[in-house]
Amino acid sequence: MFSAAEVMTTEIQLPDWPPRRLVTETVLSWGFRHLDEESIDCDSAPWPVIRGMILAFLRHQLTDFDARLRARCEHDPGFRDGLAQQIEQAAYHKYPWLAADPRPFGPKSGDSLFLDSMAKRLADLRGIRDQLLSAAKHLRRTGGSRDHIATLQSEAADIAKQIDGMYAFLTKPKAGSNADGEWARSFMHRRDGQRRKWEYDFYSGELGEPLPPNRIEYVGIQCPRCHAPVVRRKQFIDLGQGYNRVSVWSCHCLTYAAHQAYGWRLAPVTFEELEEMVQHTEPSERENRARS
């Protein structure tokens, strides 16, 4: 038998996660380990079910519960239950919201800044990749099916590719200079009239509410693709991740945003540049074929 003192003196470290994150990661982690079972919905599953999953997640993924049991060598249910109880107590202490259902979580905060939400997504993807790899490792150790392990590994590899792409996108320099002179980073976003209404879009929030006329100016050129006059938003916008002085132009099919470093004046967008952007954002051959 274990001695109570031995268990109770070891500190349990739990992460500082808000309810939404702990619930989401728990459910994701559970899903990766139970690919053959019906998935659990983190918004609607009964709270006691989710809470049980969270406590198991804390034991097996976020604490050294398994390692301590292995170190103990012999099968000792008393030690195991004591440790589980200790983790449960630590969990209720750290996350008082476990006692009552904290859902629904309400709208996500901080999503309005485009690049910030991308950085957040990147962090989420890293979490998902780690969960997949850890689930695969667990299955290998416990003699899980090869197919199951291979599925987890190939999903982890796909996500790793996405992570690399997003990381490269987010960490590119904002501005610099080359043989042609100084340059600032810009972003082009082509909108698809089939999936979304063709209209002006200045990164003005998810609702895409039109800006009042006094906050925009017509720049005197017309888009060769959607034929809408090009409009510039008068004020800078903040895209997050340090891009806090960004000028935005829009027609109905394209949004162009350019970072403006302090002390710089961006040259006005010319028709030739717009033509180039339109060409650059034409859907590829493959997309065309898929659509027809």
Ligand SMILES: [Zn+2]
């Ligand atoms: Zn256009």
